[in-house]
Amino acid sequence: MDGAEVAKHNTSKSCYIVLRGNVYDVTSYLEEHPGGAAILLTNAGQDATAEFSKIHSPDVLEFLPEGSNLGPVDTATLAALTPAPRVSAAIDALVQEGEVPHLATCVDTHDFERAARLTMPAPTWSYVSSFANGGHSMQGNLDSWNTITFRPRVLRDITKVSTETSILGQASSLPFYISPMGLLGRSHEHAELALVRGLVRSGAHAVISTVSTRPMEDIATTLRDCVVQEAGGPLPQLHFQLYTRPEQEPTLNYIRRAKAAGYKSLWVTVDTPLLGKRTIDRRHMAQAALAIGSEQQASNLSLGIQSFTTQAQNGALKWEDLKWIKEAWGGPLVLKGIQTAEDAKLAVDCGCEGILLSNHGGRQLHSAPSALSTLVEIRLHCPEVFDKLQVFVDGGLRDGADVLKALCLGAKAVGVGRPFSYALSAYGTAGVERCVDILAEELRTAMALVGITSLDQVHPDLVNASRLLNEAWRPWGNQTIKSRL
Numbered sequence: 177m178d179g180a181e182v183a184k185h186n187t188s189k190s191c192y193i194v195l196r197g198n199v200y201d202v203t204s205y206l207e208e209h210p211g212g213a214a215i216l217l218t219n220a221g222q223d224a225t226a227e228f229s230k231i232h233s234p235d236v237l238e239f240l241p242e243g244s245n246l247g248p249v250d251t252a253t254l255a256a257l258t259p260a261p262r263v264s265a266a267i268d269a270l271v272q273e274g275e276v277p278h279l280a281t282c283v284d285t286h287d288f289e290r291a292a293r294l295t296m297p298a299p300t301w302s303y304v305s306s307f308a309n310g311g312h313s314m315q316g317n318l319d320s321w322n323t324i325t326f327r328p329r330v331l332r333d334i335t336k337v338s339t340e341t342s343i344l345g346q347a348s349s350l351p352f353y354i355s356p357m358g359l360l361g362r363s364h365e366h367a368e369l370a371l372v373r374g375l376v377r378s379g380a381h382a383v384i385s386t387v388s389t390r391p392m393e394d395i396a397t398t399l400r401d402c403v404v405q406e407a408g409g410p411l412p413q414l415h416f417q418l419y420t421r422p423e424q425e426p427t428l429n430y431i432r433r434a435k436a437a438g439y440k441s442l443w444v445t446v447d448t449p450l451l452g453k454r455t456i457d458r459r460h461m462a463q464a465a466l467a468i469g470s471e472q473q474a475s476n477l478s479l480g481i482q483s484f485t486t487q488a489q490n491g492a493l494k495w496e497d498l499k500w501i502k503e504a505w506g507g508p509l510v511l512k513g514i515q516t517a518e519d520a521k522l523a524v525d526c527g528c529e530g531i532l533l534s535n536h537g538g539r540q541l542h543s544a545p546s547a548l549s550t551l552v553e554i555r556l557h558c559p560e561v562f563d564k565l566q567v568f569v570d571g572g573l574r575d576g577a578d579v580l581k582a583l584c585l586g587a588k589a590v591g592v593g594r595p596f597s598y599a600l601s602a603y604g605t606a607g608v609e610r611c612v613d614i615l616a617e618e619l620r621t622a623m624a625l626v627g628i629t630s631l632d633q634v635h636p637d638l639v640n641a642s643r644l645l646n647e648a649w650r651p652w653g654n655q656t657i658k659s660r661l
């Protein structure tokens with residue numbers, strides 16, 4: 177197709193976009209695009225490849241209705257298309273002007289958040305920092321860590337402290353890992369590739385999101401190519417987070433690809449049957465729609481009204497589905513987003529190798545329990561779970577010392593999300609490395625001050641979790657947890 181012809185289709189009545197050399201008619205997809213119609217219309221009649229690649233892997237093109245691909249654009253006439261604006265220009269300018277503090281001055285994880293605030297364009301900031309409803313779940317996550325205090329033991333030889341452990345059978349230098357976060361291309365131009373390069377020196381693990389900007393194969397290969405075998409100590413490892421799709425075949429395809437690419441375990445996200453109310457994001461999308469004159473779209477987006485036909489979320493996923501997922505995967509399976517003792521027990525019954533207690537960083541259910549309160553609930557009502565599978569927690573962890581609290585209560589490792597997105601955005605790979613270093617140093621110091629030198633010495637008596645215990649869930653009347661299953 178001629179470039180000049182593409183340029184004519186630049187309205188909501190007929191919207192063409194060039195992506196990776198092909199022309200796509202996205203008119204019928206406008207209302208269904210989870211990123212809002214406005215962002216597509218801003219790129220209407222143009223070559224949006226550069227902007228698209230910053231956010232999406234080519235995988236998402238599967239979401240377009242059949243027949244959307246109108247074929248290749250005539251490259252000789254591409255010049256007739258206006259290039260889409262570069263959102264990362266603002267970042268580059270700020271970094272060059274030196275407004276971002278020197279990396280060496282980043283002392284705790286909050287420093288990355290402050291630096292990212294300066295560098296992230298407003299829609300990216302809103303996407304990463306966003307929370308459900310009024311932010312109660314996210315604030316609860318942040319606050320929960322401070323409800324626990326340590327019970328330090330003194331006069332022990334702590335001259336050699338080791339943070340080594342194993343995660344789902346894979347040696348790990350650290351008992352924390354980077355949580356899966358989608359669309360990291362919004363934070364950094366090299367997206368997940370820059371993130372995983374930041375694991376190499378420390379040997380930390382990361383869980384990679386289904387909705388990553390870069391294809392899962394490229395992410396795995398990048399890490400493999402950077403790893404220096406003779407470095408000593410455990411190697412960094414990648415695990416794969418799975419968002420199932422409403423149809424079985426595309427889900428199986430993700431699983432087959434993750435297996436072939438060498439991911440070590442599969443983390444099925446179970447707390448996102450639909451997208452929670454991302455308040456700040458909705459305001460942004462509504463503003464973007466108003467900016468292109470669409471009041472109706474703005475009104476719908478701010479109420480969360482969107483077609484569910486092509487949404488990435490799968491509202492129909494059930495416990496029974498874990499059987500075929502487990503069979504297809506054939507390796508360690510973790511359920512990401514367990515929030516009650518009952519579901520922890522069901523995960524054991526389904527033969528899962530792990531559960532991640534998480535409320536998705538406070539981005540899904542309003543007033544969801546923090547991971548620590550679910551951890552305490554499991555300890556109280558079904559402690560046998562800890563012997564049957566590995567328990568992970570995430571949400572609101574900002575200090576490496578707090579990792580130790582979760583471990584003392586029975587967790588195997590803790591996931592950390594936003595701080596790494598902020599570090600990546602402000603400082604790229606060096607920021608990710610620094611963020612790992614900061615958390616690791618805080619953890620080592622806490623271990624020494626609590627009086628232990630290795631993670632097999634962690635014990636519930638090293639913490640006082642009475643506040644969480646006082647607030648722990650109790651079954652109504654004389655019910656027991658068994659009677660509720």
Ligand code: HEM
Pocket residue numbers: 193200202209210211212215216219224227228231232236237238239240303358359387388457487488
């Ligand atoms: C035309 C083909 C496109 C398809 C099929 C598509 C599909 C999707 C899907 C499925 C999501 C949900 C997250 C995910 O599964 O990755 C999403 C989110 C998003 N998309 Fe697209 N997209 C397209 C083009 C674009 C373009 C050209 C841009 C920007 C220039 C864009 C910007 C975004 C943004 C910013 C989000 C995140 C929304 C949020 O959660 O804040 N998309 N898109």
Ligand SMILES: Cc1cc2nc3c(=O)[nH]c(=O)nc-3n(C[C@H](O)[C@H](O)[C@H](O)COP(=O)(O)O)c2cc1C
Pocket residue numbers: 303304305317355356357358385386387417445512534535536537538570571572573591592593594595597
């Ligand atoms: C920007 C962003 C994107 C996320 N994307 C995903 C995702 O694609 N899949 C998923 O299972 N969880 C996702 N999460 C949730 C994280 O995996 C994790 O549960 C949460 O971020 C932990 O809370 P924290 O950010 O306070 O550390 C995302 C979180 C953020 C902040």
